[in-house]
Amino acid sequence: MLFRFRYLLLCFFVASAAMVFAQQSYVDEAAEMIESSLNSTEILIRVCTVLLILFTVFFIGFFITLMIARSTHRYDEQYEKNIKEKFELLLTGVIFNDDAEMQTDEWKASRKRVVKHFKKRYLHKRINKKYLREHIILLHKNFIGSAADVLRNLYIELKLDRQAIKELNSPDWGIQANAVKELAQLNITKATEKIKNRTQHENQILRLEAQVASIRLDKKDPFSFLDKNRNYLTEWHQVNLAHIIDQINRDLLPDFSRWFVSPNPTVVEFCIKMTLQYDQFASIPALSQLLYHKNQHVVGEAAKALGEFGVTEAQSDMLYVYRDAITPVKLQLLKAIGKCGNNEILPFLIQQLLQNDINIAMEAANSLKKLGEEGIAILEKQTLSNLYGVGDICKHVLDERI
């Protein structure tokens, strides 16, 4: 921004100077001389001369602009380097002390003096504040304990949070997303409501950052954004949410079955995964109901969770929905049956083993093996099968080397 302003100012001066010079008499004389010479020559030579003059003027102008731009850029770089060095000194000097040392009056007075000096000397410029914010964030990401606390206090004391909160209103989603990330990193809870307003933003990255920040900052209902989430939760989005959920206190986790009725199937899928991840056994009845969900991906995810939980009672429901399921979901159901089924399911698995679909036959064979002795006996018997591929599948599944 600063660079652009300087650049415009310089262009303005160059243009003004050119206009002033143009008014001077010797320029008029030169113009007359060129004009008379042009009048006395042929048309082609006249055109060439005019073009030559135009190109010369253009290249001189271009060269001057280039030089100005380069020197301005160099100045800005040097300025940035100097100011960053000063901030490094401030931060390392302020945060890296023993806890006992930081409690002394002498240290507190000295810190106050240094901070006041920096505030007065450097923080009147917006760009300097930006550099300091970048430094604080970087250090805060790497350190915990008293060092992180000191950094956060310094951030608030220098009122840098105000600038970040102001940036939440920027029309640029990138600036907003960075501000959200920063406020969440430094745990600035007063920005929670503003951040929560961005959890349904049309921009995916800003939406994700706001949701992650909401989980970190909102102490009352950190997952309320799932209530009204109408946007598709991509795998990447889900991974990021799961990562941040992993970092919060387990006691603060909600009952994820609350969102099993969400009209957004990706939210339901995500909540099934979280139910499984955090062993929320109380959600098992609701999970069984999800086997009848209209979205096949949800059915597959529910079957997977029920299989992992080992819910044998869900076996009959799984059989019921199996017939109308799409092939990938059929595979998930077969896998789940292998984990939670009992011997009553053996005839069904034999039937699937004899199917023409190799993937289904393979998954059925795997499930038979998981069901124990009786399943293994069936597989051994089927190794002699004359049906195309069945014998090979059974041998493959029974091979302990694979």
Place this chain on the structure above:
Amino acid sequence: MARILIIEDEDLVRKALEFRLKKDGHQVTPCMDGRQGILTLETQTFDLIITDLMLPYNNGLEVVNRSKEIHKETPVIVLSNIGLEHVVMDAFNLGADDYMTKPFSPNELSVRVKRLIK
């Protein structure tokens, strides 16, 4: 006073650690990548090496490996933002003496340094 080699690619973190360890009375040699770190430990001797795991050119595990080849007795602390079990195990199997996951407490690092230098 101990001679400590710090290998960390993040400028600010390296300078911060350098400041803290100097404040504790140690003599610190900073390096910004794995290659420079290995070259330094091949030409000088140190009482302790602190290395990041994710480094340009040669990673932290290569630094630990080379360090143990040259000066078997020099203790090494590995810093990393990866806390995965197999990564930690790899570092210890190569001979790392301690492992700290980022974010970490500088005071804790200071205590661990003192313990290893003893």
